[in-house]
Amino acid sequence: MIPGLVLGLLLQLSSASARDTATIARVGGQRITVGDVVENYEFGPAFPRRGKDPFHRYLKFMTFEMLLAQEAKRLRLDTTLFVRERVQALEEDLAVDELYKREILQKVSLSEGEIDTAVQMARWNIRLRWIYRREEDRAEEVERRLRSGVSFDSLFLESTDSMDAPGDRSLETTVLKLRRDSPTFADRIKGLRVLEVSDVFAGPDGFYIVRIDQLWQNPLQTESGSAALKEEATVVMKTVKADALAGEYVKHTMLAANPVIKADGFNILLAYIAEKGLSRETRLTWEIPATFMTEAGPMPIGTSGRFLKKTLATYGSGSLTVRDYARWYDIRQFQFNTSSLAAFNSSVKRSVWKMVQDRLLSREAYERGFNRLPTVSRDTEKWSTKLLYLAGRASALKSVSVSDSALKAEYERVKGRSIDAQGKIKSFDEVAGGLRITMLRAEEDRVLFRMLQRLQRETSVSINEPLLDDLATRAPSERGAIDVVVYKPGGTFPRVAVPTIDQRWQSFP
Numbered sequence: 001m002i003p004g005l006v007l008g009l010l011l012q013l014s015s016a017s018a019r020d021t022a023t024i025a026r027v028g029g030q031r032i033t034v035g036d037v038v039e040n041y042e043f044g045p046a047f048p049r050r051g052k053d054p055f056h057r058y059l060k061f062m063t064f065e066m067l068l069a070q071e072a073k074r075l076r077l078d079t080t081l082f083v084r085e086r087v088q089a090l091e092e093d094l095a096v097d098e099l100y101k102r103e104i105l106q107k108v109s110l111s112e113g114e115i116d117t118a119v120q121m122a123r124w125n126i127r128l129r130w131i132y133r134r135e136e137d138r139a140e141e142v143e144r145r146l147r148s149g150v151s152f153d154s155l156f157l158e159s160t161d162s163m164d165a166p167g168d169r170s171l172e173t174t175v176l177k178l179r180r181d182s183p184t185f186a187d188r189i190k191g192l193r194v195l196e197v198s199d200v201f202a203g204p205d206g207f208y209i210v211r212i213d214q215l216w217q218n219p220l221q222t223e224s225g226s227a228a229l230k231e232e233a234t235v236v237m238k239t240v241k242a243d244a245l246a247g248e249y250v251k252h253t254m255l256a257a258n259p260v261i262k263a264d265g266f267n268i269l270l271a272y273i274a275e276k277g278l279s280r281e282t283r284l285t286w287e288i289p290a291t292f293m294t295e296a297g298p299m300p301i302g303t304s305g306r307f308l309k310k311t312l313a314t315y316g317s318g319s320l321t322v323r324d325y326a327r328w329y330d331i332r333q334f335q336f337n338t339s340s341l342a343a344f345n346s347s348v349k350r351s352v353w354k355m356v357q358d359r360l361l362s363r364e365a366y367e368r369g370f371n372r373l374p375t376v377s378r379d380t381e382k383w384s385t386k387l388l389y390l391a392g393r394a395s396a397l398k399s400v401s402v403s404d405s406a407l408k409a410e411y412e413r414v415k416g417r418s419i420d421a422q423g424k425i426k427s428f429d430e431v432a433g434g435l436r437i438t439m440l441r442a443e444e445d446r447v448l449f450r451m452l453q454r455l456q457r458e459t460s461v462s463i464n465e466p467l468l469d470d471l472a473t474r475a476p477s478e479r480g481a482i483d484v485v486v487y488k489p490g491g492t493f494p495r496v497a498v499p500t501i502d503q504r505w506q507s508f509p
Contacts, residue, residue: 022467024059025063025464026460027461028066028070037471043486043500045503045505046478046483054475059468061508065385065502067456067459068389068392069388070455075392078388083388085330086331087380087387093495094371095370096358096370098373099364107245108242114237115233118233119229121176122176122177123229124176124215126175126212126215127171127172127214128171128189129156129169129171130211131169131209132203132208135206136200140200146209177236194213195211196212205337254357259313259314260313265312265313265322266352268301268308269322269325270345277336320355320356325355336351361492383499390502396447397447397448400440401440402443406439410439411432414435415428418430448508
């Protein structure tokens with residue numbers, strides 16, 4: 001499917017960009033809009049909101065990042081493969097988001113009956129737990145034990161297959177949100193009564209057995225509460241419908257292209273991934289080769305460019321090589337299922353289909369010119385600035401270090417503050433790791449402070465103070481503000497939904 005951004009987030013961002021295009025600051029030749037600052041306030045780290053004048057603080061750190069990004073560009077870090085590939089991937093993702101909005105979201109409509117049904121589903125709360133096993137035969141063994149009379153609770157508490165806590169295998173939500181967030185679970189528990197247990201079913205990463213622990217309905221609400229519930233239910237149901245339409249759209253696109261994975265290329269890819277991510281013992285057990293035969297004899301996968309040039313998949317009139325996959329994977333870093341050779345092969349194959357899907361959707365979005373839309377260009381520039389800031393910051397701090405002698409001197413200065421539970425001073429070895437990190441962060445802040453002072457002298461920075469003061473009246477400080485990361489897991493490039501300020505500014509002077 002083409003999940004794009006969560007529907008509610010898409011609507012918020014589109015309305016914000018239409019409302020808040022006024023320029024609030026200029027840094028060199030770049031501008032920061034009111035909408036940019038509002039996005040940081042709504043979706044960025046929470047620490048600026050805990051102090052005075054949160055909008056002023058967000059803007060300060062945004063200007064810092066823009067200064068560092070412009071310095072990175074002067075150093076030509078924008079020409080590095082690391083930055084170029086990621087900017088291109090982000091532009092493709094943003095273009096595909098536009099494809100999603102125009103081909104999916106604009107076609108989603110709800111009847112009054114569907115809205116009423118959604119409201120009823122939103123009123124029903126559900127609490128459920130599940131037993132998870134990576135392998136089907138082990139899940140079926142659990143199912144046999146349940147049928148023989150072993151209680152669900154005792155099997156649920158067994159932790160032989162997982163290191164997670166019991167709370168990681170339970171969920172309390174509404175029936176409607178379950179339909180949106182976990183459609184597989186929603187389908188499988190349809191018709192189950194409270195305390196009934198589902199059959200074993202396959203999920204994206206293994207096999208599940210689910211039980212409904214409780215099901216209850218919220219009492220009737222006030223008129224304003226009912227209106228808010230209806231609005232929320234409408235947004236969620238639109239997301240559910242949009243995901244279903246997106247799934248059909250992608251299915252049609254893939255069928256039309258008729259992609260094929262080539263056996264030779266896939267075997268080389270398995271060996272390439274195994275060499276980088278599996279232990280030697282696992283590779284030997286699964287009999288995954290580390291070399292392939294050539295006219296000159298056996299050659300290692302990673303040292304021969306000829307292997308990476310092998311065709312991995314074909315689609316329509318196009319094709320992708322093992323090297324194409326390696327670059328695509330490098331900036332996404334998906335996790336593979338390594339519970340067995342079959343699971344490993346299957347998860348790698350799914351990732352190849354995902355790469356083909358990304359290529360097809362990106363190509364269609366570009367053919368239709370969505371990459372040239374002003375909104376896509378603007379958002380790509382924002383992401384490019386973020387990447388350049390990260391590259392510039394890393395470049396500036398790469399030489400920062402703490403010598404062993406400085407570390408020991410600092411330990412002698414502060415060791416009286418490091419007391420264990422028995423009241424004894426902790427040894428150097430006990431505190432050296434944490435102390436080194438603290439000293440590195442402090443030195444990094446000093447280096448950045450001096451660098452930003454220089455950049456502010458060299459680069460024109462202007463702020464529309466009246467506009468900023470007016471914006472500041474919208475929101476007071478929030479001492480209890482907490483961090484909530486809005487993540488975009490789908491599309492062609494999984495990422496945080498909005499390029500907000502770096503959390504590491506929290507310790508900055």
